[in-house]
Amino acid sequence: MSINGEWVGEELDLLKVSNPANGQIVGSVPNGGEKEANLAVEAAHRAFQTWSKTTAYERANHLKRLHQLMLENQEELAQIMTLEMGKPINESRGEVNYAASFIEWFAEEGKRIYGETIPSHTSGKRLQVWKKPIGVVAAITPWNFPAAMLTRKIGPALAAGCTVIMKPSGESPLTAVKLMELCEEAGFPKGVVNLITGSSSKIAKAIMDDARVRKITFTGSTEVGKILIRQSANQVKRLSLELGGHAPMIVLDDANVDVAVKGVMASKFRNAGQTCICANRIYVQASIYDTFVAKFAEAVEELKVGNGVDESVDIGPLINQAGLDKVNHHVQDAITKGATILTGGKSITSDGGVFFAPTVIKDVDQSMVVMQEETFGPVAPVQKIASEEEAVKLANDTPYGLAAYVFTENVARGTRVIEQLNFGIVGWNDGAPSAAQVPFGGMKESGIGREGGHEGIDAFVESQYVSIGLE
Structure with a gap:
């Protein structure tokens, strides 16, 4: 762990990190807890007193240097990522570029945190709005995107003048360790960026109990998010x-089927389906249903499963046995209730790894658990629908509202359908909508706030209204 510019934790027990492709131990990190969290908060709080007073241009220079270092170390970061969580190496390289793009974007966006001068109601006053960094920020991230989820949080926080405490997942903390090394090399002052690893519950409790931490930015399950909301109430901490x-993908009868198949391949099978915005429920209009599922299954059969270090692999392992068990349950439930497996449908035993074959299931319906719960695996259920009205109704029938996808060549129809969808992100004839310069986030139980784009930095500043009397 790195706290206040010092690498610490040698005396602590270790958390071992294993490669889900073969079960081999690839590294370890200290099992920190409340004590280490308190030390990190103290360091970040102390550093905030000076870092918050630096200019946006000074902060941008550090971030630009970090961006450069991430690109220079792309291959090492990618190899670490693949070893610790199984992502195919080409996807890992892509994630490093994606992660670095947030650092580059917010290096510039920090220069555009504008205040306001508001026309006064009287000649004797001047009314202004100042923007101030919110304070110490704790960034808690999941295992599935160990680089991008961190940079999407620390980039805007640092650019705004906040100091940060990074808490990566225990499943994939090694990428964060390398990013911390690069932050040091980029010249961030001591305490501005800190890294703690270990017990999530103990560390989170210490952070939530400490009034000096003014902002929590978290990516993870809705269940844990609700716990953080309740814990934040005691001090009214700011939350992102x-x-x-549980993303729906709607393919209407005027869609280009080849474009739709390409889109669902890009969305569904990235990171073996272990992404929060991948297509989980595919609704296809009846007149093109058979054509779509045939072409889709044919494309899925071409995907190669294996250890992510192999350059030719398309689908890596699931993160752990629990993830595999969940995917198996979803598939078996669908079969029991009358669905048909077109390809895949089974786990793969390979060198101690945790693999599931890329799967297409047709003839599914709403009674099946795969259409009600997020699978987080390489399973694509396809349901036949009669109309766009039915598609909208089924798509919105969920407590979640993160991402959705619509395929239609008709502009009026696409606009009409999307306006009715309650999702924060929509890909229209596009299976890969994410980018650093756009707002990322969900409606309903899929979250609070947005990351990325100009909205992404707003979450790390406070507005301070100042009324200046001149008489």
Whole structure:
């Protein structure tokens, strides 16, 4: 762990990190807890007193240097990521670029935190709004995007003048360790960026109980997000929450089927389906249903499963046995209730790894658990629908509202459908909508706030209204 510019934790027990592709131990991190969290908060609080007073241009220079270092170390970061959580190496390289793009974007966006001068109601006053960094920020991130989820949080926080405490997942903390090394090399002063690893419950409790931490930014399950909301109430901590999803993909009868198949392949099978915005429920209009599922299954059969270090692999392992058990349960439930497996449908035993074959299921319906719960695996259920009205009704029938996808060549129809969808992100004829310059976040139980884009930095500043009397 790195606290106040010092690497610490040698005396602590270790948390071992294993490669889900083969079960081999690839590294370890200290099992920190309340004591280490308190030390990190103290360091970040102390550093905030000076970091918050630096200019946006000074902060941008550090961030630009970090961006450069991430690109220079792309291959090492990608290899670490693949070893610790199984992502195919080409996807890992892509994630490093994506993660670095947030650092570059917010390096510039920090220069555009504008205040206001408001016309006064009287000649004897001047009315202004100042923008101030919110304070110490704790960034708690999941295992599935160990680089991008961190940079999407620390980039705007640092650019705004906040100091940060990074808490990565215990399943994939090694990428964060390397990012911390690069932050040091980029010249961030001591205490501005801190890294703690270990017990999530103990660390989170210490952070939530400490009034000096003014902001929590979290990506993870809706269940944990609700716990953080309740815990934040005692001190009215500011929260940004990117939570669970259950993304629908609607393919209407005027869609280009080849474009739709390409879109669902890009969305569904990235990171073996272990993404919060991947297509989980595919609704296809009846007249093109058979054509779509045939072409889709044919494309899925071409995907290669294996250890992510192999350059030719498309689908890596699931993160752990619990993830595999959940996918198996979803598939078996669908079969029991009358669905048909077109390809895949089974786990794969390979060198101690945790793999599931890329799967397409047709003839599913709303009674099946796969259409009600987020699978987080390489399983694509396809349901036949009669109309766009039915598609909208089924798509919105969920407590989640993170991402949705619509495929239609008709502009009026696409606009009409999307206006009725209650999701924070919509890909229209696009299976990969994410980018640093756009707002990322959900409606309903999928979260609070937005990350990325100009909205992404707003969450890390406070507005201070100042009324200046001149008489």
